[in-house]
Amino acid sequence: MEEQQRRALRRGRARLVAALRVEPLWDPLEQRGLFTRPMLEELQSAGSRGEQARQLIIDLETRGKQAFPAFLSILRDTGQGDLAEMLIQECESRPVLPQLPNLWPVELELREEKQRKSHGIVSCWISQQALGIRGSLIVTCPCQVYEMKANPCGHCLILNNVNFSRDSGLSTRDGSDIDCEKLERRFKALRFTVLTRRDLKAQEMVLELQKLSRQDHSALDCCIMVILSHGCQTSHIQFPGGVYGTDGKPIPIEKIVNYFNGSNCPSLRGKPKLFFIQACGGEQRDQGFVVDCDSPEDEAPGGSLESDATPFRVPSGNMDEPDAIACLPTPSDILVSYSTFPGFVSWREKLSGSWYVEMLDSVLEQYAHSEDLLGMLVRVADAVSAKGRYKQMPGCFNFLRKKFFFAC
DSSP states (O other), X not given: OOHHHHHHHHHTHHHHHHHOOOGGGHHHHHHTTSSOHHHHHHHHTTSSHHHHHHHHHHHHTTSOTTHHHHHHHHHHHTTOHHHHHHHXXXXXXXXXXXXXXXXXXXXXXXXXXXXXXXXXXXXOOBOTGGGTOOSSOBSOOGGGBOOOOSSSOEEEEEEEOOOOOGGGTOOOOTTXXXXXXXXXHHHHHTTEEEEEEESOOHHHHHXXXXXXXXXXXXXXXEEEEEEESOEEOOOOSSSOOEEEOXXXXXXXXXXXXXXXXXXXXXXXTTSOEEEEEESOSOSBOBOOOOOSSOOOOOOOOTTOEEXXXXXXXXXXXXXXXXXXXXXXXXXXXXXXXESSOTTBOOEEETTTEEHHHHHHHHHHHHHTTTSOHHHHHHHHHHHHHTSSSSBOOOEEEEOOSSBOOOOO
């Protein structure tokens, strides 16, 4: 979809949400190949007519080059030509450039500068105690740290899929309950209200996520989502990978994340939203490469090492491929931590759980009182990367604007 067409949809979104009649659109949208039936069913589950209209306009931007003219045609065919004309006018109008205020630099002289001119040193250290954080001094400012004063700090939802339907072809995830118990205990200790759901189908997972995203988080400071399941590669725009429901149907990670972005979850705007994904990113097995120093082998007990991998399923049909451009507002205050690098398997042991969750729990226990989240995730990645004959490399997509410290 061209940029002016995206801009027209965004400018006209308020009127479309207010006036669009979505019910007559579903069949033509499927017949024209813009959406599949499962996609439409998910749109229809978005809530009220206005919420369905809003999500439809957002998703429409991802449906390829023919989506905009096809949508205009469908609007005319369903007696909503006035909305089609509005979009055409918005598409033809020039973008309005924002008026920027005049900003002039001012000179500031720090008190420390006066005191230490004789030494030629300027210091602007702020103690961690002043930020309510234990430990040594850090070069930061309170405005660069997320506020975590609420008690509880926020909600934590854990979706733990262990047993899968026979038709799905997916194996039982032995050891996942151990992961779930560790994280449930850990996040409760970190002052989160923890809700655990086990063995959900894809649509049931979506409903739980939507239910959480629609809650009022105004009195809370953070929100955490943990997903333990089989995973796969998926076509994506923003966040790679997908996770499976127990019925074998995949849910893209980016769809999960976008339920909680600033557009869909207003009460979490400006607040950190953390996602921890224990699932495979693909099928590749990483045997690593030789380094100068020896890394511990940490061989798993015989026959107990499993992966959460499933094959990448290429979309079928002659539909336009989604444009590889972020279609939603740039995700801010979001961090997605993956147990493995996209395309590779994620290892799990029957008796001790997954490598990633084992290390995440251990690092949080040791360092959550003194280190920020990104620093701890580096520790997790280092510890997991040193394990086993086959290798695994956790990583994250970070859109946080500030440092994140757990309140403990």
